[in-house]
Amino acid sequence: MTPKTLVDKIWDLHVVEPGASDLLYIDLHLLHEVSSPQAFAGLREAGRAVRRPSHAVATTDHDVPTDGRELPADAGAAQQLRVLADNCRDNDIELHPVGSPGQGIVHVIGPQMGLTRPGATIVCGDSHTATHGAFGAIAFGIGTSEIEHVLATQTLRARRPQSMAVTVTGELPPDVTAKDLALGILAEGGTDAGTGTLIEFRGPAVRALSMEGRMTLCNMAVEMGARSGLVAPDETTFAYLKGRPRAPRGDLWDEAVAAWRTLRSDADAVFDRELVVDAGSMAPRVTWGTNPGQSVAVDGAVPDPDGIAHPGERAAAERALAYMGLRPGTAMRDVGVDVVFIGSCTNSRIEDLRAAADVVRGRRVADGVRGLVVPGSMLVRQLAEREGLDRVFTAAGFEWRMPGCSMCVGINGDTVEPGQRCASTSNRNFEGRQGPGARTHLVSPATAAATAVAGRFVTPADL
Amino acid sequence: MGSRMEPLVHVTGRGVPLDRPNVDTDQIIPAAWLKKTTRTGYADGLFEQWRQDPDFVLNRPERAGARILVAGPNFGCGSSREHAPWALHEWGFRAVIAPGFADIFRNNMPNAGLVPVRCEPAVAAAVMAAVTADPAAEIAVDVAARTVACEAAGVRAEPFQLDDEARDRLVSGLTQLEVTLRAADRIAAYEAARAPWLDVTA
Ligand code: SF4
Numbered sequence: 001m002t003p004k005t006l007v008d009k010i011w012d013l014h015v016v017e018p019g020a021s022d023l024l025y026i027d028l029h030l031l032h033e034v035s036s037p038q039a040f041a042g043l044r045e046a047g048r049a050v051r052r053p054s055h056a057v058a059t060t061d062h063d064v065p066t067d068g069r070e071l072p073a074d075a076g077a078a079q080q081l082r083v084l085a086d087n088c089r090d091n092d093i094e095l096h097p098v099g100s101p102g103q104g105i106v107h108v109i110g111p112q113m114g115l116t117r118p119g120a121t122i123v124c125g126d127s128h129t130a131t132h133g134a135f136g137a138i139a140f141g142i143g144t145s146e147i148e149h150v151l152a153t154q155t156l157r158a159r160r161p162q163s164m165a166v167t168v169t170g171e172l173p174p175d176v177t178a179k180d181l182a183l184g185i186l187a188e189g190g191t192d193a194g195t196g197t198l199i200e201f202r203g204p205a206v207r208a209l210s211m212e213g214r215m216t217l218c219n220m221a222v223e224m225g226a227r228s229g230l231v232a233p234d235e236t237t238f239a240y241l242k243g244r245p246r247a248p249r250g251d252l253w254d255e256a257v258a259a260w261r262t263l264r265s266d267a268d269a270v271f272d273r274e275l276v277v278d279a280g281s282m283a284p285r286v287t288w289g290t291n292p293g294q295s296v297a298v299d300g301a302v303p304d305p306d307g308i309a310h311p312g313e314r315a316a317a318e319r320a321l322a323y324m325g326l327r328p329g330t331a332m333r334d335v336g337v338d339v340v341f342i343g344s345c346t347n348s349r350i351e352d353l354r355a356a357a358d359v360v361r362g363r364r365v366a367d368g369v370r371g372l373v374v375p376g377s378m379l380v381r382q383l384a385e386r387e388g389l390d391r392v393f394t395a396a397g398f399e400w401r402m403p404g405c406s407m408c409v410g411i412n413g414d415t416v417e418p419g420q421r422c423a424s425t426s427n428r429n430f431e432g433r434q435g436p437g438a439r440t441h442l443v444s445p446a447t448a449a450a451t452a453v454a455g456r457f458v459t460p461a462d463l
Numbered sequence: 464m465g466s467r468m469e470p471l472v473h474v475t476g477r478g479v480p481l482d483r484p485n486v487d488t489d490q491i492i493p494a495a496w497l498k499k500t501t502r503t504g505y506a507d508g509l510f511e512q513w514r515q516d517p518d519f520v521l522n523r524p525e526r527a528g529a530r531i532l533v534a535g536p537n538f539g540c541g542s543s544r545e546h547a548p549w550a551l552h553e554w555g556f557r558a559v560i561a562p563g564f565a566d567i568f569r570n571n572m573p574n575a576g577l578v579p580v581r582c583e584p585a586v587a588a589a590v591m592a593a594v595t596a597d598p599a600a601e602i603a604v605d606v607a608a609r610t611v612a613c614e615a616a617g618v619r620a621e622p623f624q625l626d627d628e629a630r631d632r633l634v635s636g637l638t639q640l641e642v643t644l645r646a647a648d649r650i651a652a653y654e655a656a657r658a659p660w661l662d663v664t665a
Contacts (some may be wrong), residue, residue, distance in 0.1 A: 013658075013661065016646070016649050016650055016653040017646050017649050019628065020626050020627040020628045021626060021628040021629075023643060023646060023649070023650075025650070025653055025654075025657070027661055027662070027663045027664075028663045028664060034497050034498070034544075035497075035543070035544065035545070037499075037500035038500065038501065038502045038545075041500065041501075051650075054664050055663070055664050057664070062497075063498065074498065076498030076499065077498055079498075079500065080498055080500060083500050115663055115664065117663055119660070119661065120661065120663050122663075125543060125545075126542075126543055127541065127542055127543040127567055140567075141543035141567050142543060142567070142570070143543055143544075143545035143548075143567065143570060143571035143574060143575075144502075144545040144546075145545060145571070145574035145575070145638070145639070145640075146570070146571075146574070146639075148640060149639055149640045149643060152640055152643075152644070153640070153643050153644065153646075153647070153650060154650065154654075155643060155650055157628060157639050157642075157643065158570075159626060159628075161566075191485055191537060191540060192485075192536065192537040192540070192563060192565075195537065195563060195565065195566060196566060222567075225537060225540065225565060225566070226566070227566045227567070246663075246664075248660065252659065252660065255659070255660050256660040259658065259660045260660075291485050291487070291540075312482075312483075312484045312535060312536070313484065315483075316483060316484050316485065319483075409494050410494060411494045411495060411497060411498065428487075428489070428541060428542075430487045430489040430490065430541060431489070431490060431512065432489060432490075432493055432512050433489050433494075436493070436512060
């Protein structure tokens with residue numbers, strides 16, 4: 001038998017009809033308020049029904065206010081939330097609306113409920129669906145027309161992706177997190193290293209990551225240009241899932257674990273592309289530019305575009321520095337910040353909040369810096385409050401918010417002002433991502449927390 | 464998607480050069496525009512930030528009415544928002560030529576009535592140079608044959624990459640959903656045989 005990659009094994013389990021693009025069965029369809037209204041409208045206009053309402057789960061996250069639980073003042077956002085509620089009610093789809101205990105960022109609630117599982121196909125109208133790949137699932141973002149297609153048929157037409165192995169050898173230094181690793185891989189491979197592929201992250205340093213760390217890493221696979229990323233399931237995965245509200249129980253659990261154990265790339269499987277990075281060479285990182293590949297170590301300096309050989313990349317770096325208001329050669333430690341945002345589907349889970357709280361405990365946010373902590377879900381918020389993390393943050397001068405996407409994308413009113421500089425634990429530092437003219441620097445939760453205290457980019461070790 | 468699409472067999476017209484790598488969908492249509500529940504009404508948001516510069520290429524009068532965007536590598540990276548190809552389509556574009564597209568964006572394009580013309584970097588660069596130099600330069604994309612031509616660039620019927628499924632759909636004007644609904648019995652058969660452990664939401 002030809003050796004197979006993990007992605008091929010999962011893919012083959014889901015092919016309904018092979019073709020130039022395979023017709024692929026979808027096990028779980030996650031929905032949110034921003035990308036789905038036109039899909040439901042399309043179905044309605046054509047008089048079509050949702051084929052498998054039980055395979056869909058919806059939440060509200062992008063538009064929701066984080067300073068309270070009332071409907072947003074913004075009429076467009078309020079309408080989107082209402083339309084989602086109507087669509088879920090009319091089509092018998094489970095919804096976790098604002099104010100309910102299950103609400104949260106779509107990529108945080110799937111795993112916490114135990115819906116995100118090894119071997120599954122998971123889609124959502126959101127590119128960071130890649131996050132769910134941490135469980136050994138094929139999980140990727142789709143457009144609105146494809147949402148309509150999944151609603152109507154429970155399938156998707158998709159080309160089998162090329163395979164890419166990103167192998168992380170060695171061991172991460174103690175103060176280096178999964179976020180730093182993701183930014184480090186992006187710096188080495190670039191933002192289109194994974195185009196056309198689905199990346200399998202492997203190697204001892206990946207195995208050593210917690211599920212939350214793996215979610216952070218897979219979350220950013222899409223920033224590498226890949227459709228998604230995944231990690232083969234193992235005991236860490238099973239331990240995380242066991243006992244979650246929607247995880248299988250009893251005999252079905254045993255049957256599932258037995259099947260999940262077969263989900264790994266064969267030893268001699270050949271990947272179309274490979275990248276090997278050394279975990280030992282990784283360091284806490286911060287982005288300086290306007291794409292996530294443009295980063296340096298926190299103790300590094302803003303690079304000089306003159307040193308970039310490729311003319312297109314050089315011009316892009318010059319544009320990025322102009323937008324970011326940075327001069328080549330400036331030490332990142334000398335760059336001051338106005339805002340610190342701890343949140344988003346990259347880094348808003350309980351481990352992220354613990355890591356940040358450990359740094360700020362007994363310390364204060366620097367004068368003039370606005371600090372925002374936005375838990376990824378109501379459950380994360382509740383867990384954090386039980387551990388007293390909310391008091392650690394508020395005592396330090398952070399705002400402790402309600403769950404949502406918030407300042408990651410800035411459409412709920414939580415924005416960074418034009419020209420302001422923000423240390424953010426999110427995944428995209430694109431121009432205007434956090435608001436028009438906002439300058440975003442991507443960092444880990446620990447670096448974000450330390451930066452809030454110092455008022456400039458530092459790591460916890462520098463405090 | 465519920466209704467028929469306009470068949471795209473040939474796309475012919477002038478090009479707009481956007482010579483930047485990694486143009487993300489947040490630039491194509493900023494997030495503030497995503498708070499609508501319709502598939503239309505996005506043209507004014509297209510490249511909203513960059514268009515504040517009066518010299519930005521889309522603001523130039525000689526570029527009005529162009530049908531083809533000529534872009535750099537990794538075009539359409541970032542957010543999966545289909546609003547980005549909707550906005551390009553509504554502006555009047557029917558094809559984008561680039562040496563490479565981000566995966567999700569490339570999938571979304573045909574669903575929004577846009578042809579993704581992914582060609583060799585040398586071909587893309589030649590077309591880019593030609594349309595930069597001459598706003599009147601004509602480009603012809605033959606979707607059925609998967610070739611692109613631009614006389615001003617010395618490009619004659621160069622092949623481009625587009626998978627069969629997307630090509631057939633663009634040429635026929637059928638939506639993906641219309642095609643798949645014909646396979647309803649296959650889907651039912653698959654569901655009947657599916658392993659219980661794959662039933663995530665049971
Ligand atoms: S937190 Fe940010 S990246 Fe994640 S789903 Fe929300 S907007 Fe998208």
